[in-house]
Amino acid sequence: MEHFPAVCCFGGEPFLDFHTNSTIDPTDWSADLVEDPTNSVDLNVGISNLTKSFAKIGINVISQCQIFNVTFNDLADQTLFDTYKARFLCRCPIGFSGQSCEIHPIAPTLPPISLPLVSKNPLYSxxxxxxxxxxxxxxxxxxxxxxxxxxxxxxx
The missing domain is CATH 1.20.5 (Single alpha-helices involved in coiled-coils or other helix-helix interfaces)
Known part of the structure; x- marks a missing residue:
């Protein structure tokens, strides 16, 4: 079976995006954290383009991102992945966005404003x-x- 690299930065975690309402059980695939990505020939081929594109926006993939080696538990799940042309994206922590959580907001985000416990309706006497x-x-x-x-x- 194939190995798929998934790169998630700043604490993001991989998930499977099918582009449809179809879902696959998260136990049908596993994403193992790659401890030393320089020793993995299969993954280096897949992430070399990401490393170059992330370097343009000032992100060092090795130090600021985590690389996951994604594999499926059986051939049927991998075939489903290939049929739907699915891809692995990252669930991003608060304040980050993008396919690999690589985008920072330029302006600082304000903390949420707490709402009053009692709302006053001007029409209510x-x-x-x-x-x-x-x-x-x-x-x-x-x-x-x-x-x-x-x-x-x-x-x-």
Missing amino acids: PTDPMVMLIVVAAVVLSLMAVLAMVSDFEDI
């Missing part, structure tokens, strides 16, 4: 305290009436 008093009194009177009926029923 607060309830009148007198109305609330009448509602509470009606509830108490109805409970007293129910209790009185239960006690009368027990007497029979």
